[in-house]
Amino acid sequence: MTGIDLSSNSLSGEIPAELLNLQDIQFLNLSRNNLYGGIPNNIGNMTNMESLDFSWNELLGPIPSSISDLMYLSSLNLSNNLLSGEIPDGNQLQTLNDPSIYSNNQGLCGHALSIACTNGSSGTTTPYGVKEHHHELDVVWLYYSVVAGIVFGFWLWFGTLVFWKHWRFAFFHYIDAVQKKVMRKMKHI
Template sequence: MNSIESLDLHSNELSGMIPHSLGNLIFLAILNLSYNNLSGKIPVGNQLQTLDDPYIYVGNDYLCGPPLDKSCNLDKVNNSCGYAKKIGEDFDTIFLYLFVVLGVACGFCVIFGVLLFKINWRNYFFFHFVDNWFDRLNVLIAVCLGRLR
């Protein structure tokens, strides 16, 4: 693999840091790592220094160092896996769970609120619907136990 000349890995949802061994590919002439979730400092290597086009790394918001204009600050250092989350991803997850819980709670309140205030629906639910399900369950249990033929 040391004689590879072209490497195109754009839009592959890659995350983490760019491996330093990429700089050891001495015949590498074309590199495209754009639109992934790569993070950290761009490694310095013999061959990587010749690939100075910043468009190689476009779409990777957490990459820093030359040939990009973004300098590497300590406040943007990645976690141990080298994966930097975009701001707002945690909030998206929290809001998703919050809206799911609120939806279930609203549905529960609507169904049991109607049963609480509508007497004829409550009677139908408890005396007809639930009673039919208990009858079906009893028949199923009897069939499973072999008592009903």
């Protein structure tokens, strides 16, 4: 067997460690699935690998440095994941300098992306490998969503009173009835 293509199969879970025992495999495509967890550290054991595609999954954490041991690697796609940290360099990875193979991984940095790493790392990360500022963006979006919901709800309620005459009359009639009831109770006090 020279290759495996399991793309677009709704696979979930982590990349099976047993898959790395297939040292003679040359092509591996696990793209467009629901895989999560990290890229296995011993990915470099697949010494004959020429094409590797893990794009469009939910892989997180750093790219293992052993990936630079894949001497025959001519095609790599790790885009659209949650990877973080410094992109390894060396050996065959030096020739794979197209930044699109790492795109949409907000936590990655390194030579291939022209994004400098801070002290050899990608900055402060959460336990899941996603940069801290993503949490801040989530909080901002939460506030915007709450404000938008309040504004929408207010105008939905206010709009019904403005545009539907029957509801407007019923609402003001109810307000008048409550006011009269309060005024009667105030007289007795």
